[in-house]
Amino acid sequence: MHRRFMTIWFRHLTTDWLAIRQPALRQIPFVLAENVHGRKVITAANILAQRQGIDCGMVVADARAIFPSLEVLDDVPDRAEKLLMALARWTVRYTPVTAIDPPDGLILEVTGCAHLWGGEAAYLQEITTRLATLGYDVRAAMAGTIGAAWAMSRFGQGELIAHGGSESTALLNLPPAALRLSPEILDRLHPLGLNRLHYLIAMPRAALRRRFGPELLLQLDRALGRVEEMIQPVEPPVQYRERLPCLEPIATRTGIEIALSRLLDTLCHRLQSEEKGLRTAAFTCHKLDGKAASIAIGTHYPSHRAAHLYKLFEEKIASLAPDPGIELFTLEAPVVEDCPPGQIMLWKESGGVADPRVAELLDRLAGKMGESGIHRYLPDEHYWPERSIKLASSLQELPSIPWPADRPRPIRLLKAPVQIGVTAPIPDYPPMLFRYLGKVHRIKKADGPERIEQEWWLEKGPRRDYYQVEDEEGQRYWIFRSGPYKADQSNQWFLHGFFA
């Protein structure tokens, strides 16, 4: 397929934007200016100011001499670029690949997009009309190369669409400046009378290279499609993305739900045929006023089940504010993993936690309560009780070491050890009795000590001597003495858990 590009030239980008925000400015000539070496230099002028002969690069004092009541506003240096970024995001409803072309242009790759609007002429018309309605003065052109489209949008007269292969004819009568050349080269071309591109195209390449350097040839080749030109899209292209434009703006929940389920069906069908499953997805609503609202979900297991994904999104639909109406829905899956169909059966037999049904349940719970509440633990190679377990990173992760079963561990472990009062401690043996929550427990049976050293490379602190003890009622506890035994009975004892 031949690639097609469109360039949009905003002739008065910053001044138009200000006029949209302050309608009063539409009626008067005004300029934007910034301080350069102590002088105020004009950086942008609106069309009324230009009619008075005021243009960029002039000093404000000179402009005031021409037109005394000129309105001068301060310019913000990177405003143009920010505006272009916003406009580039707005064009997502026409094409997925858009790049900005500072200081005043956009480059759209429109390969295979125009037929959705009934042909290239209608497509171009639609975009320029929409931008004009917003208040921007634009010229747009479409061609098979970025260079040709750029030249036509800036310098072309009449026809704004160059059909495949006719780029060179469209360029013949344009000035060399249409090739995006640096001012030095243009200055050298001008005295030679090379003021139309057809002179350059007819000349031998070797002569051009010798006299004007490689830049001229490169730009010429780019415009004619001999060298491919790359653009950097504003939004990185996502492989799994579906779009649903609407004929009429949608503002109801039912409408959004229908759009969502349609997009999910299409995307899931595609994922299924490629044996993939998505891990994250985002559903974005592009609204009439150029703003976008988005909801995102994540899954614990690659999924292409539309019904399940719909359920996850459904919880969040309420957070979308559809006013003043949605004109385009997009659904994209940035993270996609392999999901072979045989795997489902395999898991079913082994019946582990990686069962897709369990993963779907966790997705629903995480959607409502948040991901942070879901934990699964694996054994870790530490004796220190607080560090003997670690969080599993995924549902599929299996323990790297077996669960230790050779040492007694309490079924209930307190979040932090609680200090207890003890009586009659004996060296290397647990106390005769201890007091916990105001109750005295007389120790009848005891096991231990199990000495657990603090891992000094992780944390500093005294070691612990753990005892499993049972009181006269048969209640079993895990208590420890912090640090070595001291004869002056100043040892600190703690209760750390309850045995079953």
Added chain:
Amino acid sequence: MHASNKDIMARLQMDILPLQGFRPPASDRAASMGLGPVEAAFPTGHFPTGAVHEWMSDTAEQSAATQGFLSALLGKLLLQGGACIWIGTARTLFPSALAAFGVAAERLIFIDLRREKDILWAMEEALQCEGLAAVVGECRDIDLTASRRLQLAVEHSRVTGLLLRHQPRHKNAVASVARWKVSPLPSVIEDGLPGVGFPRWEVQLLKVRNGRPGKWQVEWSAGQFHILAPVMPASLHEPQRKTG
């Protein structure tokens, strides 16, 4: 034909049981918990899976005993595959201890919630998931309506629901198949050897729907339950109010 009246009654009783949530387990999943006389207290003669059980505890020690007994049961339930979800707000279960009760702790997924009222919602959602073997919910108070919703969920999915009620404010009737209480008992050491013996509990079935409540002494050793000399409670023949 008057002799068949008894048969008819027995058959009718067996027809009623499934309607009350006592469905016989599918043949391939029928496995004993190894609890002998405790299981005999249930009308079907074995531990009802695919139903909601209620576990009461008043003290931290009782709660630990309950969790130990329950972990041993979970170990048996997980033998038939599946995973377990443990829902609570202030969880204290220590995964490293589960190996002693025959549970592979990596098959437990903990859902730690901030608010008590989310527990019932999460439990109901989890009980509908057929890929699970059991769902444990640490839920202090539950009303009859909420417990009926859990009962309805398990009837479709055949997941076993275990409600841990620690220090409930009201010991109200809920739609559970049984109400258990487990308390610790002193362990026994042979011949005065030092150390602490195997975990030993007093297991009480306070309420059993259509069954016989009772009290047993159970010890857990070598991966099996051992039922010790039965204790005959005085309240055994007291009529139990039917719940659910």
